[in-house]
Amino acid sequence: MLIDWFTIFAQALNFLILVWLMKRYLYKPIRLAIDAREKRIAAELADADAKKxxxxxxxxAFQxxxxxxxLQxxxxxxxxxxEAKAERQRLIEAARVAADALDARLQEKRTTDARNLNQAILSQAQQEVFAIARKALADLAATSLEERMAEVFTRRLRQMDGPAKEGLAEALRTASAPALVxxxxxxxxxxxxxxxxxxNETFSADIRVRFETAPDLISGIELVANGQKVAWSIADYLLSLEKGIGELLDKQATSEPKTV
Amino acid sequence: MRLSPDSMIFWQHGFVKLNATIVFTWGLMLVLTVGAKLITRNLSVGLKRSRWQNLLEIVVTSIEKQIEEVGLRQPEKYIGFLGTLFLFIALSALCTVIPGYEPPTGSLSTTAALALCVFVAVPVFGIQDQGLGGYLKSYAEPTVIMLPFNIISELSRTLALAVRLFGNMMSGAMIIAILLTITPFLFPIVMTALGLLTGMVQAYIFSILAAVYIAAAMRTREPEPAPTP
Structure with a gap:
């Protein structure tokens, strides 16, 4: 007989016991371990995702x-x-202004110096020239020049006309003191x-005259009556000469080219 | 010549007897249990684990996958029964390489017992899933006329399960035994190797069929696909 009922029963029981044993010792622990691992991996992945x-x-945020x-x-x-450009520009401008000012000051100083020097030279020259001229004229005047000068003076008196003559006539008439020559x-x-x-002839009157010597008049004669004055002197020429030379020098000073 | 290890009786007391089938079954149970116990004694939940644990995990997850592929949606619920079926039959076949060993599955009593277990398990899981009425109703599907045929089918497939496994395992052992007497060298080894393959295939077939039967018992409960608008 191939089938033994007791064996069937025993085997069925054995199998059921084996099912229980396997469940208890194999599937459950393995399943738990797998689940735990999966959970752990999932947690780690989630953690990694969160960290990521x-x-x-x-x-x-850093970017x-x-x-x-x-940008900042x-x-x-x-x-x-x-700002640096502006500051540079400002500094350059300031430096330029300062340089210009300095240049202008220097130029002015140079001009002033030149003028002063010219003035000094001129003054010195004038003084020297006039001193020589005066000396020469004084030497010459000491001979026959006085007469010649008087002659020139009288001719001027005679040649007077217009308001100058009238003014002098009025002065001579009203003067209380004698006219001073x-x-x-x-x-x-x-x-x-x-x-x-x-x-007398010019003013058609008897004019009282007082003569006086004044060494400061450079080889000249003058008539002073009640504030009015008629004069002739070499000093006048010298003064006009001095004036002419001064103007010439001034012109030269202003037209002198700038040296930078 | 011995057709079944049932006939190798070690001890008998009336109806109760201790034959080779039961003894070898106990041996297999012991190996399975002790092995499982030893390996699962200190399981690692981390990424690093022992090779044995890896092997068991592969076995368990593969069985679960197979169960799922058959159509059972909660494999952890059925792995206890179906997985043990597979492991028991597979180990029983694998041990044929041990000299003196006779596979308990080569006994019709064992295969009948396993088939009976499947025969009982199918309605148990079916009733658990859809209730007694629902399960019984499935026998009258699609019409009441089908009821006897369904019942016959239920019985015949159980018989087929038992006989198929028994036939395969017994024939394997038988062929080896015959070949040993004819050509003691080489051929028995080749046949043993072939027997190993047959054993594994039978283990797979048996457990997959059991899974299919269980799945069939609860197929009526599968959710209807949502109607498309």
């Missing part, structure tokens, strides 16, 4: 910060560059008479 997301967030920093830096750099040297009697005569 966080890292991504931080990276984004945003970096970009903002770059660029802005600051531009601002600093602009000053000369750099003592007039001899002859020229005195000639002057008296010329006055």
């Amino acid at each position: 997301a966080e890292a991504q967030k931080e990276r984004d 945003a910060k970096n970009e903002a920093f770059n 830096r660029a802005a600051l750099l531009t601002q600093a560059t602009d 000053r000369s750099a040297f003592d007039l001899p009697a002859e020229p005195r008479e000639a002057i008296q005569r010329a006055l």
